[in-house]
Every structure is written in structure tokens, then in C-alpha cells.
Amino acid sequence: MSFVVFNTAGDAGADRVWEAAYRTLGLPMLAVPVESGMLGAQARAGYVKWVLDAALIGLAALVLAGMVGAASVFDDQARGLGPIAPFRNDRRFYVQVAFWNLAVPLAVVGVGAGAATYVLGQMLLSIGDGGELSAGLVATGSLLIALGGLVVAVVCGEIAVRRARTWRPTGD
Structure with missing residues (x-):
């Protein structure tokens, strides 16, 4: 029963x-x-703002962790490229290997993360009765992830070139 x-x-x-x-x-x-x-x-509205801010910080940390993790995995792969050094000693080959192993997957992840961020952010804002999520900001974040993947790929390609040039057979 209700009374007004x-x-x-x-x-x-x-x-x-x-x-x-x-x-x-x-x-x-x-x-x-x-x-x-x-x-x-x-x-x-205040709660939604704090959640979005925390999500942005978490996403940035996740991107950095993903890039460092991918570079670490590629570092192990670069050691495995040593035996082909007598056949392929050019920088372009190793940078291409790094590009396909790092830049392309991180670009795909960046696009997926941007789409998920936008959809989930819009849902959160609709629950919070207000606010605005900038599509440009989300697209910029996705682009930064892809560019970060490219930078990591170039750096790891250079590491692979140096490892290949210094590789010597062991255990023969």
C-alpha cells in the first residue's frame, strides 16, 4: 500500500x-x-564517472602488459630464429616476422578492445542516466594500441636481427 x-x-x-x-x-x-x-x-552520475576513469586506467595497464608480454614471447621466438641466420641475414626479414607476430595481433586486439569499450561504456552510461562517451577517444585508444604494436614490432625486429647476427651453433 502506498500513500502520497x-x-x-x-x-x-x-x-x-x-x-x-x-x-x-x-x-x-x-x-x-x-x-x-x-x-x-x-x-x-558520479559513480559512472569513477567507473569509467578506473576502466580507462585499467585498459591502459592492460595494453602495456599485453605489449610487454608479447615482446617477451617474441624474444623467445627470436632466439629460435638464430639457425636461419646463415640463410637470411637481412633486417627486413626479421622485422617482417616481428610485424606479423606482434603488430597485426595487437592491431586486431586494439580494434576489438575499442569496440568492446564503446559498447560497454554506452551500456554503463545508459544505466547511469547521463554522461557521454567519446567515440573519438575510444578510436584514438584503439589507434594507440595499434601504433604501440607497430613500435614493439620494430624494436623486437631489431632485437631479432642482433640475435641472428650473433647466433652461433652450440651443442654440436
Whole structure:
């Protein structure tokens, strides 16, 4: 059962309404509709902002961890490229290997992460009753992931060239 009370007496009238409700009803749920709605919307908007900020920091950390992890895995692969050094000693070959192993997968991940970020961000904003998610910012983040993958690929390609040039057979 619900009751709506219109109070024209200000704060004193509101106090009397609350006292009467607690005296006569078991466990009343009392609220001032406009006040609670406004405060709730402000709280949700603040919450959504903090969640988006935390998500951005987490995404940046995830991107850096992914790039470092990919470079580490490729470093192990670069050691395995040593035996082909007598046949292929040109820089272009090793940079291409690094490109296909690092830049392409990170670009695909960047596009996927951007799409997921945009969709989930829009969903979160629709729950939070406000705010705005910049498609340009999300696209810039995806582009930065792809460019980071390219930089990591070039650096790892150079590492592979040096490892190949210094490789010597062992255990023969």
C-alpha cells in the first residue's frame, strides 16, 4: 500500500508527516520524491564517472602488459630464429616476422578492445542516466594500441636481427 502526502507547511509539516508515519505504520519507506531522485541521479552520475576513469586506467595497464608480454614471447621466438641466420641475414626479414607476430595481433586486439569499450561504456552510461562517451577517444585508444604494436614490432625486429647476427651453433 502506498500513500502520497502533499506537504504545504515546509520542514515543520514534513517532520509531522514522518512522525505520524512511524507511529501508525509498521516499517514505512519514506522519501521526498524530487529530492531523492535528484540526489540518486547525482550519485549515479558520479559513480559512472569513477567507473569509467578506473576502466580507462585499467585498459591502459592492460595494453602495456599485453605489449610487454608479447615482446617477451617474441624474444623467445627470436632466439629460435638464430639457425636461419646463415640463410637470411637481412633486417627486413626479421622485422617482417616481428610485424606479423606482434603488430597485426595487437592491431586486431586494439580494434576489438575499442569496440568492446564503446559498447560497454554506452551500456554503463545508459544505466547511469547521463554522461557521454567519446567515440573519438575510444578510436584514438584503439589507434594507440595499434601504433604501440607497430613500435614493439620494430624494436623486437631489431632485437631479432642482433640475435641472428650473433647466433652461433652450440651443442654440436
